[in-house]
Amino acid sequence: MNAKSAVFAAVSIAPQSIRSLKNKLQYAPSTIYEASENLVQEGLAVTRRELGKVIVDVASTYRARKLREIYLKSLIHGVDPCELMKKNTLLVRSKLEEKNIKNIMKATALSYHTVNAVLKALAEWNMINVISRRPLTVEINQTHPVNKLLDEYIGQKTESKGTDVFYKGTIPFTRIISTPSEVERILYEKIREGISIKNTGFLMRGKEDLNIVESVEKKINIEDFFLNGITTTEGAEDFCIQVIASKKLNYDKLLDKSKKKSMANVVGCYLNIIRDINPEIVDNKIIEKFFNIASKKRKTFLKKEEKYGKEGWEDNYEKKWNVDLYLDIGAIKHGIRVI
DSSP: OOHHHHHHHHHHHSOEEHHHHHHHSSSOHHHHHHHHHHHHHTTSEEEEEETTEEEEEEOSSHHHHHHHHHHHHHHHTTOOHHHHTSHHHHHHHHTGGGOBHHHHHHHHTOOHHHHHHHHHHHHHTTSEEEEEETTEEEEEOTTOHHHHHHHHHHHHHHSOOOEEEEEOSSSOEEEEEEOHHHHHHHHHHHTTTOEEETTTTEEEOOSSOEEEEEEOSSOOOHHHHHHHHTTSHHIIIIIHHHHHHHTOOOHHHHHHHHHHTTOHHHHHHHHHHHHHHOTTSSOHHHHHHHHHTOOSSOEEEOGGGGGGOOOSTTHHHHHHHTEEEOOOHHHHHHHHHTO
């Protein structure tokens, strides 16, 4: 293990003074200083003074905290975190679905010697299972605790972020919908801005706009969230209007998903109503595309509002789009005025 990894491992266990690190780690004082400075520069560590001593601690960023978890879990399970987090190790591990060593070599463009050495180390750490030795064929050990943490860490670096929509108003806020691992990152990154986690009662005010975060088990794109929202009163009267105004919708994707879910009539009708109130936020060509694929089978738009009856303005839209329409036009107009 190199000095930088040793220092980070030590401060991951508990904050350490520079003097303590010099006394306890097997590296020259100058090397300890350099390693500590590098960790600070990389945003993985911070220093502070306590009673005349310089204390090194893990930084409060998501990346630093996640690496701390990986280092601690690795040490507990006899895994060398320094070797584990090397570029080639992570690259080989990311291609383990190839299973066969020759296929992994091809996918990574690494030599036989390098791939074989990484696989040997992963096997010794019990992070992979060897299926056969000729040819060497392996599979990831899904039950190993370090694998789970590593997947979360790598996933945050490669996956797209969650869906977010900004709301204007007296108290501006951004609504964010994402997976638990992404919500964890958001907690670290946005805690100073002001954050609330939906359905938990947790709220911390900040100097900047509030972030209202909703955790969902699977990552959902904004088109699917729009389609889910339009079937609810809150969504149709508020959130879906904000989504349209955000200009983040991919209407080709929305068209395709609406067709597959037999929702083209409802979505087209909704967009038509929005455009008639404010022509600037929905292009008429988009509405024409939905009209061209509308079903001849009659659809009901917000059946849960049926008990409130109709007001008469719905007739033309119902005939054009072949829907039974139960929208509160006053609420829709208000939602559009505040965007």
